[in-house]
Amino acid sequence: MRFDNGRQSDNVEDRRGARGGRSGMRIGRGKIGVGTIVLALVAMYFGVDPSVVLNSGLTGGGVSGEAPAGAPPANDAEARFVSMVLADTETTWQTIFQQGGGRYVEPKLVLFTGATRTACGMGQAAMGPFYCPGDQKVYIDLAFYDELRTRFRAPGDFAQAYVIAHEVGHHVQNLLGISGKVQEARQRLSEAEGNQLSVRLELQADCFSGVWAHHADRARQVLEAGDIEEALGAAAAIGDDRLQKQAQGYAVPDSFTHGSSAQRVRWFKQGLGSGDLKSCDTFSTRTL
Known part of the structure; x- marks a missing residue:
């Protein structure tokens, strides 16, 4: 990726000096239970609103404390890159919202290690x-990028940018009232039906991340050779079918909450090609 002006966001909170860190989240009585960890791992990566899993499994205790959050160190290259990606999403979504007669409220991005409140x-x-x-x-432990490169074999700076853009896509859904409507609807549905709604929500966030990339490149020429392939590789790597096959040897479509690899790739490409929010209506289409 190419960020010629190098602008960094002012909305990054660095909690990586928090007390407790990785050792602060213990498995056992009064902490996060084994069942919660397993459920989180099955539903892991690129989730929206983890409160259902987290709150149901947290019976007390947790991280022992947190250091005051501030900006990341100036010499931290990985944090600086994340901050520049966030800044670019701010510029893009501000313009899109203004063109639609609205106002974009910028999200915060929290860097943490291990666990955080x-x-x-x-x-x-x-x-x-x-x-x-x-x-x-948006919350991210930057160690995830190591896992993206090694375990999921999805390297590259634009693969990392896609991670941030997807989560910012969930923020856009929240601002537009989409997330709240989905959460309300899920409470009235069966688990399988609720999962289907979650898939549509996640695929729309993938599409929104493509919309960001479309406008960012047209306005600031941020993409370089190979960047699109990196993003598509990351989208495919974290499809529910691929994750489930890696974990248990087979996929159970009714349990999908994020979409298959092919679906995630398709909807990212949809947003990237059109640059239009209306093209990201995953809730009306019959074929995902």
């Missing part, structure tokens, strides 16, 4: 990056 419950690195609508913050 959120308005949605106790956030943990095992769940991967996530967005909490309760505090309008």
Whole structure:
């Protein structure tokens, strides 16, 4: 990726000096239970609103404390890149919202290590990056990028940017009232039907991330050779079917909450090609 002006966002909170860190989240009585960890791992990576899993499994205790959050160190290259990606999403979505007669409220992005408190419950690195609508913050443990490169074999800076853009896509859904409507509808549905709604929500966030990339490249020429392939590789790597096959040897479509690899790739490409929010209506289409 190419960020010629190098602008960094002012909305990054660095909690990586928090007391407790990785050792602060213990499994056992009074902490996050084994069942919760397993559930989180099955539903892991690129989730929206983890409060259902986190709050149901948290029976007390958690991280022992947190250091005051501030900006990341100037010499931290990985944090600086994340901050520049966030800044670019701010520029893009501000313009899109203004063109639609609205106002874009910028989200915060929290860097943490191991575990951290959120308005949605106790956030943990095992769940991967996530967005909490309760505090309008994106949370990420940067160790996830190592896993993206090694375990999921999806390297590259634009693969990393896609991670941030997807979570910001959930923030856009929250601002537009989409997330709230889905959450309300899920409470009236069966588990399988609720999963189907979750898939549509996640695929729309993938499409929104493509919309960001479309406008960012047209306005600022941020994409370089190979960037699109990196994003598509990341989208495919974290499809429910691929994750389930890796974990248990087979896929159970009724349990999907994020979409298959092919679906995630398709909807990212949909947003990237059109640059139009209306093209991201995953809730009306019959074929995902």
